[in-house]
Amino acid sequence: MSTTSDRPDFRPDLQGLRAIAILLVVFAHANVPYAQGGFIGVDVFFVLSGYLISGLLIRELRQTGRIRFLRFYARRLKRLLPALAAMLVVGRAAALWLLSDLEARAQLASAPFAAAWTSNL
Known part of the structure; x- marks a missing residue:
């Protein structure tokens, strides 16, 4: 298993910012007060990811x-x-456990699209 010291390209500062960006989105979805603008986290996450991936490709x-x-x-x-x-797997189990039959069927119907990374098409 590699550690951060084995990977000189690892940027804990940027990984921390990506974690904060994800939390902003989660808080916005959870309707946490004062987090309504949390969707900016999506933009921050993608910008940082693009920077890191570009670095890998350039290297x-x-x-x-x-x-x-x-x-x-x-x-x-x-x-x-x-x-x-x-x-x-967890999403399917949660849908069956927490949602009504109608909502669970709708959720489960989206699983193939999530698996194929085509949900947003």
Whole structure:
């Protein structure tokens, strides 16, 4: 298992800002008072993610002279798929437990779109 000292490109300051951005969105969804503008967290998260990803791609280009996009996406999928699977399972269980039958069916119908990352299309 790697630690932050093994990864000189790891930026705990930016990861902390991304965590705060996520919390802003969660608080806005939870209707926390004074967090109505929390959706700015989405923009902050994407800007920081773009900066970090661009850094990875530029570093690969400098080190190897090329960018291997398939390898890049394979690394992203390897990191993201376990969290996606857990979210789908927990979301399904929560929908069945917490929602009415009608709401649960609607929620469960969206699962294939969430699994394929096409929810926003």
